Amino acid sequence: MYIKESKQTYDAIVIGSGITGGWAVKEFCEKGFKTLLIERGRVVEHRKDYVGEGKPPWEQTLRSKVPRAEVEQQYHIQKNCYAFNDSTKHFFGNDKDLPFGTAKGTDFWWIRANQLGGKSLLWHRFSYRWSDFDFNANKLDGYGNDWPIRYQDLVRWYSYVERHVGICGQKESLPQLPDSEFLPPFDMTAPELYIKQQLEAAFPDRKLIHGRQAHLTKPSTHHLAQGRGQCQARNECQKGCSFGAYFSTQSSTLPDAAKTGNLHIAPNSVVHSLIYDAISNRVKGVRVIDNDDLSQREYFGKVVFLCASTLGSTQILLNSRNKAFPNGLANRSGVLGHYLMDHNYNAWARAEIPGFEDSFYSGRRPGGLYIPNFYFKPDPKRPFLRGYGMSAGAYREDWKALQHKDGIGVAFKQRLQKPGKWQFWLGAQGEMLPRFENSVQLHAFKKDKWGIPQLEINCRFSENERLMMLDAAEQGQAMLEKIGLENVSSGLHDKPPGSGIHELGTARMGKDPKDSVLNGFNQSHDIPNLFVTDGASFCSSAVQNPSLTFMALTVRAVDYAAKEIAARRI
Numbered sequence: 001m002y003i004k005e006s007k008q009t010y011d012a013i014v015i016g017s018g019i020t021g022g023w024a025v026k027e028f029c030e031k032g033f034k035t036l037l038i039e040r041g042r043v044v045e046h047r048k049d050y051v052g053e054g055k056p057p058w059e060q061t062l063r064s065k066v067p068r069a070e071v072e073q074q075y076h077i078q079k080n081c082y083a084f085n086d087s088t089k090h091f092f093g094n095d096k097d098l099p100f101g102t103a104k105g106t107d108f109w110w111i112r113a114n115q116l117g118g119k120s121l122l123w124h125r126f127s128y129r130w131s132d133f134d135f136n137a138n139k140l141d142g143y144g145n146d147w148p149i150r151y152q153d154l155v156r157w158y159s160y161v162e163r164h165v166g167i168c169g170q171k172e173s174l175p176q177l178p179d180s181e182f183l184p185p186f187d188m189t190a191p192e193l194y195i196k197q198q199l200e201a202a203f204p205d206r207k208l209i210h211g212r213q214a215h216l217t218k219p220s221t222h223h224l225a226q227g228r229g230q231c232q233a234r235n236e237c238q239k240g241c242s243f244g245a246y247f248s249t250q251s252s253t254l255p256d257a258a259k260t261g262n263l264h265i266a267p268n269s270v271v272h273s274l275i276y277d278a279i280s281n282r283v284k285g286v287r288v289i290d291n292d293d294l295s296q297r298e299y300f301g302k303v304v305f306l307c308a309s310t311l312g313s314t315q316i317l318l319n320s321r322n323k324a325f326p327n328g329l330a331n332r333s334g335v336l337g338h339y340l341m342d343h344n345y346n347a348w349a350r351a352e353i354p355g356f357e358d359s360f361y362s363g364r365r366p367g368g369l370y371i372p373n374f375y376f377k378p379d380p381k382r383p384f385l386r387g388y389g390m391s392a393g394a395y396r397e398d399w400k401a402l403q404h405k406d407g408i409g410v411a412f413k414q415r416l417q418k419p420g421k422w423q424f425w426l427g428a429q430g431e432m433l434p435r436f437e438n439s440v441q442l443h444a445f446k447k448d449k450w451g452i453p454q455l456e457i458n459c460r461f462s463e464n465e466r467l468m469m470l471d472a473a474e475q476g477q478a479m480l481e482k483i484g485l486e487n488v489s490s491g492l493h494d495k496p497p498g499s500g501i502h503e504l505g506t507a508r509m510g511k512d513p514k515d516s517v518l519n520g521f522n523q524s525h526d527i528p529n530l531f532v533t534d535g536a537s538f539c540s541s542a543v544q545n546p547s548l549t550f551m552a553l554t555v556r557a558v559d560y561a562a563k564e565i566a567a568r569r570i
Ligand SMILES: Cc1cc2nc3c(=O)[nH]c(=O)nc-3n(C[C@H](O)[C@H](O)[C@H](O)COP(=O)(O)OP(=O)(O)OC[C@H]3O[C@@H](n4cnc5c(N)ncnc54)[C@H](O)[C@@H]3O)c2cc1C
Pocket: 015, 016, 017, 018, 019, 020, 021, 038, 039, 040, 041, 081, 083, 111, 113, 114, 115, 116, 117, 118, 119, 120, 122, 123, 124, 125, 126, 127, 269, 270, 271, 272, 307, 308, 309, 310, 312, 313, 316, 501, 502, 534, 535, 545, 546, 547, 548, 550
């Protein structure tokens, strides 16, 4: 299955093996396409290569911390990710080898996972459908271009991927957050159930619901046939999960693709650029640099899917400029690299929950609760556009806090046995407006070690996002006070774009080739056999975590491409 050189012309080439690339190869292979998956990083084998799995902190030299010198030399950006530690660091990109610039006065945390499986190994698995309020948002307030699709275009594809992935959650029939095909949710604790009741009574426009996550709480026969098993609620996911109980490329899409016998994988192959044939106006192949020895090679295919993550895909397109496309391949519109977005997680609120001292939880639920966006309907009186969702959850204070405090001996151990008061927290996840000036371009002369021009990122949150986060902190405080929680506090962080790890935009879809790179099927307006199905294709960010929508768009695009190929239009 793994190859290095190949003279074959593949039916399909997929670049990148993360969440979107995994789905693209599964779908192509199952349709009988001879498919090449090109991945810049090393092979990570399911189970065998989860080297941090099952290792408790006390068996690690620094109790799961990464030595400071190593962090500063190799992970000065990746260290900002909450999931970065000694048991997961091998799944993060090495910043030393992955230089990029930021415009003066701006910052961007570009979190990367450059190996087979990409960020599918590291993600937190929150999976929410988008609604028509999201697909209509740009049209209604004029920020960004109108999405060329609506919820109805995706609904069948959401269901298709959800049945395969396995999403736990509960039906709520909310207009702003359509229900998925659910497996049972994780339980709420007693104080969470109490807060749900109080909050929904005090704020009839708001709901506190189960987080929806790609976890097999009750695997179906379809999931068991994938070799996956039930989630054990141990919250060790980002070390890799040998049960395959959360969805990743390794646990789910890649095995299915491999089973068909149609898959070849070229690992350690850093895509430098796409090979364009001006006579046929087609991409005919891919130029790669070997990750290890820096030699060059080429692969050829009839259709190319870019799934290298939002900024990875756009970097490849920008670096594939040629005479016909001097500003980047498939960039006749001039918007390639523009309208970069993320989510804004900069507001929080917290409080003590009185009572419930004799209520405990066992196990470690790998996710929390969610307050869906209650500002989903536009309101001209609100001082900002769009809205935010909120993550939430309750925990026992000392069980959590003592993890991060120094201590030794009998007294400390006794303290550890006391769980402390119940606490409740809220964290906002705000929409970011698509703005032309938030953009990426190639540096004129700085290159990485593979000879690829570095990305220069110019991205900042706007006044709209600042006002939105102020509101989220105020609303958080007001909600927790009104339902009678104690010692309520709230505040703001100052994390830059990128910190949400939901990069979106830069090769957006649209109806009009003059203001968009892709059509409503993620196909380049300019070059028919070129598709981009990751977050680069997004026209707006909504408030929901985006990866479920990436998956739905990817399978829909493969279905479309296959039909276009059969009709000889590609
Ligand atoms: C800690 C964490 C928590 C997250 N939680 C959530 C969540 O709860 N819900 C959610 O929806 N999203 C979440 N995300 C984001 C989610 O992981 C990404 O949106 C998703 O993985 C993106 O999928 P992708 O296929 O576009 O890119 P990736 O999964 O990043 O995969 C891209 C692949 O392309 C490869 N590649 C890049 N450039 C090249 C090149 N030049 N040549 C060859 N290969 C290349 C990379 O090595 C990588 O394997 C989280 C991310 C992190 C890190």
